[in-house]
Amino acid sequence: MTRFEPNLRIPGPTSLPPSVREAGGRQMINHRGPEFAAMLGRIRAGMQPYFGTDSDIAIVSSAGTGGLEAAVVNVLSPGDRVLAVSIGAFGDRFARIAETYGANVDHVSAEWGWAADPAELQERLSVADYRAVLLTHNETSTGVMNPIPALAAAIRATAPDALVLVDSVSGLGAVPFEMDAWGCDLVVTGSQKAWMAAPGLAMIAASERGWAAMETARMPRFYFDLRKHRESGKSGETPWTPAVGVVFQVDEGLRLMAAEGATAIFARHEACAVATQAGLEALGFQLFADPDHRSRTVTAALIPDGLDWKAFNAEVKRRGVVLAGGQGKLAGKIFRVGHLGSVIVDEILGTMATLEEVMAATGRPVEIGAGVAAAQRAAIASIKGGGSPA
Numbered sequence: 001m002t003r004f005e006p007n008l009r010i011p012g013p014t015s016l017p018p019s020v021r022e023a024g025g026r027q028m029i030n031h032r033g034p035e036f037a038a039m040l041g042r043i044r045a046g047m048q049p050y051f052g053t054d055s056d057i058a059i060v061s062s063a064g065t066g067g068l069e070a071a072v073v074n075v076l077s078p079g080d081r082v083l084a085v086s087i088g089a090f091g092d093r094f095a096r097i098a099e100t101y102g103a104n105v106d107h108v109s110a111e112w113g114w115a116a117d118p119a120e121l122q123e124r125l126s127v128a129d130y131r132a133v134l135l136t137h138n139e140t141s142t143g144v145m146n147p148i149p150a151l152a153a154a155i156r157a158t159a160p161d162a163l164v165l166v167d168s169v170s171g172l173g174a175v176p177f178e179m180d181a182w183g184c185d186l187v188v189t190g191s192q193k194a195w196m197a198a199p200g201l202a203m204i205a206a207s208e209r210g211w212a213a214m215e216t217a218r219m220p221r222f223y224f225d226l227r228k229h230r231e232s233g234k235s236g237e238t239p240w241t242p243a244v245g246v247v248f249q250v251d252e253g254l255r256l257m258a259a260e261g262a263t264a265i266f267a268r269h270e271a272c273a274v275a276t277q278a279g280l281e282a283l284g285f286q287l288f289a290d291p292d293h294r295s296r297t298v299t300a301a302l303i304p305d306g307l308d309w310k311a312f313n314a315e316v317k318r319r320g321v322v323l324a325g326g327q328g329k330l331a332g333k334i335f336r337v338g339h340l341g342s343v344i345v346d347e348i349l350g351t352m353a354t355l356e357e358v359m360a361a362t363g364r365p366v367e368i369g370a371g372v373a374a375a376q377r378a379a380i381a382s383i384k385g386g387g388s389p390a
């Protein structure tokens with residue numbers, strides 16, 4: 001049986017709630033008029049608590065990668081020494097962007113599946129002067145969520161002047177984040193992740209120190225010059241024509257998020273994460289990520305020996321569940337289940353039921369109902385326990 005609407009279990013773009021879809025189909029408005037200005041103001045104010053900042057947020061029309069590029073080119077100069085902390089494919093990308101623009105990049109890389117180690121950061125930071133440290137909050141390629149408070153504290157303690165740049169493209173909005181309190185300088189997120197909108201907008205918040213660094217940074221920038229965004233933002237505009245349809249969607253997504261409340265959103269993401277983890281384990285899949293740092297937005301599992309993933313996944317897809325494969329060196333080794341944005345526990349239970357059905361249909365050992373039951377028990381326990389700090 002195929003579903004009319006797929007159960008889109010990739011880690012973004014995420015399924016859009018009906019009202020967000022409708023918002024994207026609205027007639028265009030003047031992006032230099034009062035209606036747009038009010039909307040931009042609502043979005044910036046609505047996002048500040050999720051970033052955990054009182055500072056200005058730039059709304060840039062681009063993919064998340066553009067947001068990362070904006071973070072790099074706005075605060076760094078060619079030749080600046082940068083410590084790139086990578087725990088997977090997106091950490092590597094962040095480092096490459098800095099290298100592309102001429103930063104002098106040193107690498108700290110964790111084995112894929114593991115989080116970064118604050119002690120290792122401190123050690124590296126104590127032997128050289130770094131202008132900036134690049135961190136990934138949620139490494140979507142491995143399903144690992146880095147402990148940003150501990151990492152930022154380690155940086156602050158050892159290299160108080162280093163700027164802390166954080167890729168939270170697939171984390172922000174789904175889990176608590178406190179950029180001001182933790183001492184992060186630039187934080188980047190993307191509309192197609194927890195924000196329940198289509199791809200097309202990157203949101204970048206900068207601390208006062210981050211904004212000040214933009215005045216002296218010398219990497220080339222024009223479209224991504226965040227000073228222009230800040231200046232235009234004062235009159236409720238963006239410097240260039242924005243992706244108005246996506247702005248409508250993010251505005252509607254934030255309205256839905258305000259109605260649900262941040263605490264409930266974080267609890268829902270935790271319930272979906274633990275349900276996915278428990279369900280997959282009950283079905284015999286081995287989870288890929290370090291158990292102490294599993295992501296709340298995406299779960300990675302190893303493809304078992306002897307499982308023809310392509311054929312198996314084709315059967316899963318035929319039943320309407322869309323999973324993500326592995327990226328980079330993990331291609332063919334892991335698969336990933338996304339659980340962010342509008343996701344609800346029922347969609348995770350449906351995913352487990354489909355996996356069970358396909359396992360039975362393809363002759364793999366499976367106890368029908370085991371994955372669904374384990375997922376449901378985990379979700380209920382998480383909700384009853386009131387969730388735990390991210």
Ligand SMILES: Cc1ncc(COP(=O)(O)O)c(C=O)c1O
Nearest residue numbers: 063064065090138140169170190
């Ligand atoms: C952690 C992380 N960083 C950066 C990106 C890049 O975002 P985009 O594909 O919108 O350029 C992604 C996208 O999945 C991501 O998950």
